[in-house]
Amino acid sequence: MSKFTKSVLAFFLSFFVLLPFAIAQRVYKVDLKDEIGPNAWRTVNKAYSEAKMIQASTFLVELNTFGGAVNFADSIRSKLLNADMKTIVYINNNAASAGALISLAADDIYMNKGGSLGAASVVNQEGEIMPEKYQSYMRGLMRATAEAKGRDAKIAEAFVDPEISIPALKPDGKLLTLTSSEALKAGVIKAEVKNIEDLYQQAEIKSADVIQHQISIVDKIVAFLINPMVSGFLVLGIIGGIYFELQTPGIGFALVVALLSAALFFAPLYLQGLADNWEIAIFVAGVVLLVLEVFVIPGFGIAGVLGIIFVLCGLAFSMVDNDFLNFSVSKPGLLINSFLIVIGAMLFSVVLMVLFGKNILRSSAFRVLVLEDEQKSEIGYTSSQRKSDLIYKDGIARTVLRPSGKIEIDGVWYDAVALDGFIDVGEKVYVEKHENYNLFVRKLSAKPMDT
Structure with a gap:
């Protein structure tokens, strides 16, 4: 075998050996920096589908939110829990309420120094605490999520329930909110970071391997x-x-x-x-x-x-x-x-x-x-000129007036509006007044006797 042939074989062997490794290093990153709602869920779902399509090894969510709708947060949580790849949440400042639930669903959590995580009680639009059935549901979600990722379920519940006692982290009767250093000591997050580049360094991710999800028009x-x-x-x-x-x-x-x-x-x-x-x-x-x-x-x-x-x-x-x-x-x-x-x-x-x-x-x-039918004079239509002469004259409804329609007076058709609200075809009417293009009519039975 010639030296050239050996070199070609070595190249292709190296290519196919290293190709899966190169693909395996791909990181797909998506940002969630608004309220957790339908847009957030649609963005994460679409981003995850694209991450799978390119065979990414890591799905990275940069999170900065004060919360949102529990149902959409639960959908994002489920997507992270059931992911076929490694999941990372980077808390870039805040992960409150629904954001805390999403964070706990990730394999690894990195948190900006000075950031906060927690305060996940269910509240209404005015910020008032909702009844116990809502809190119980949220506690269950938080507990189950923490247990699924090997985190302290009691800490997760304390994000929702102020009655959970954790003296080392919070006073009794208060919701738990952790700073980045407290979250690290409690084992909730993997590391504190200064910025996203610091995260890449600590997670051994090359910036060149990161693909940023783009929001389409x-x-x-x-x-x-x-x-x-x-x-x-x-x-x-x-x-x-x-x-x-x-x-x-x-x-x-x-x-x-x-x-x-x-x-x-x-x-x-x-x-x-x-x-x-x-x-x-x-x-x-x-x-x-x-x-x-x-x-x-x-x-x-x-x-x-x-x-x-x-x-x-x-x-x-x-x-x-x-x-x-x-x-x-x-x-x-x-x-x-x-x-x-x-x-x-x-x-x-x-x-x-x-x-x-x-x-x-x-x-x-x-x-x-307006798409109007052509109204020809030879079939009985006329203009609005001298319609004042028709006041108190009798006629007959040629279409249903609901309230507008057509009436006939002395063989001529006119636009009319029923002051009674509804007049059926064939009912006798009289003209009470005339304004602009229309005659205003009532049923003949309502006509005053002295007219």
């Missing part, structure tokens, strides 16, 4: 759309669009606004795992009931009330993680907040429609976007 858009304020505006678009579509015959733009708002509202929540199929189905059922109430069922009754309730619940439930109406898995107070957002948007949309509805419909800019 789609992820940023999803995060923006599920912001409660943005969700409120989208609900406003949904309700307003539905209202104008039902109230204005021939309109198309309002339907587009409602559909687009609904898509932007539900799609990111569905991607985040918040909105489920049954919640979207409730919303759709509510819209269908409202349509039936307006176009099929006379008056306003059970279908209309149920439609409003279904629409409200479909929107509110989609914003909160739940197990088919079991909301105990979500952060306390979120369900009430979601209902407040939806109800507030509904009320605000009603106010806007009452104040500006007619002006919007009559504006030239809006009419450009």
Whole structure:
């Protein structure tokens, strides 16, 4: 065998021997520096999938959070506990509440000097301690997580329960929060570090082997759309669009606004795992009931009330993680907040429609976007000129007025609005007043005798 052949064989042998070792040194790093919620869970889940795809040996989470929703923290905890690779959490300042639960699920914890870890009691949106059933659930999670990684379960429970007695670390009756030096002495963390480079050195990780998870534009858009304020505006678009579509015959733009708002509202929540199929189905059922109430069922009754309730619940439930109406898995107070957002948007949309509805419909800019049927004079349509002459004249409803529709007077069709709220096809009416483009009518039976 020639020297060249031996060199080639040696090269390929070295390559295939060292390749698995090189791959095994890959570290995939993801940052969690906001409230623990659907965005955090989606980010970690996506990052872990990419780490597996590149066959990384270590999954590193840089954490700096004051907490968040327990259910999403539990999902991240489970991902770390069941990971196929080594897991490291780097506490870059704070790991409170839900952050403490995530930290305990890692194989190794490194902590910045001056950082803190603990204070994991379950609280509501106002920071008030929740009832015992929530604390008991959290204690169990903390204890089980610590035991799974060989850490002191009593210390983990003391993060949640002030009654746990650990004289060396905290006074009785106070929640446990550990500094970096205290956590190191208690065996909770592996080491104190000055910065991420110090962590790499102590964990024997080369910076060149670290792959940083990048947040995509789609992820940023999803995060923006599920912001409660943005969700409120989208609900406003949904309700307003539905209202104008039902109230204005021939309109198309309002339907587009409602559909687009609904898509932007539900799609990111569905991607985040918040909105489920049954919640979207409730919303759709509510819209269908409202349509039936307006176009099929006379008056306003059970279908209309149920439609409003279904629409409200479909929107509110989609914003909160739940197990088919079991909301105990979500952060306390979120369900009430979601209902407040939806109800507030509904009320605000009603106010806007009452104040500006007619002006919007009559504006030239809006009419450009309206899809209206062509109204030809040869089939009975006429302009609004001299409609004042029609006051107190009798006519007949040629379409259902809910409240707007068409009436016929002396063989001519006119746009009309029912002051009675609902007038069925074929009912006799009389004109009470005329404003702008419409005649305002009532049932003939309500006409004053002296007219």
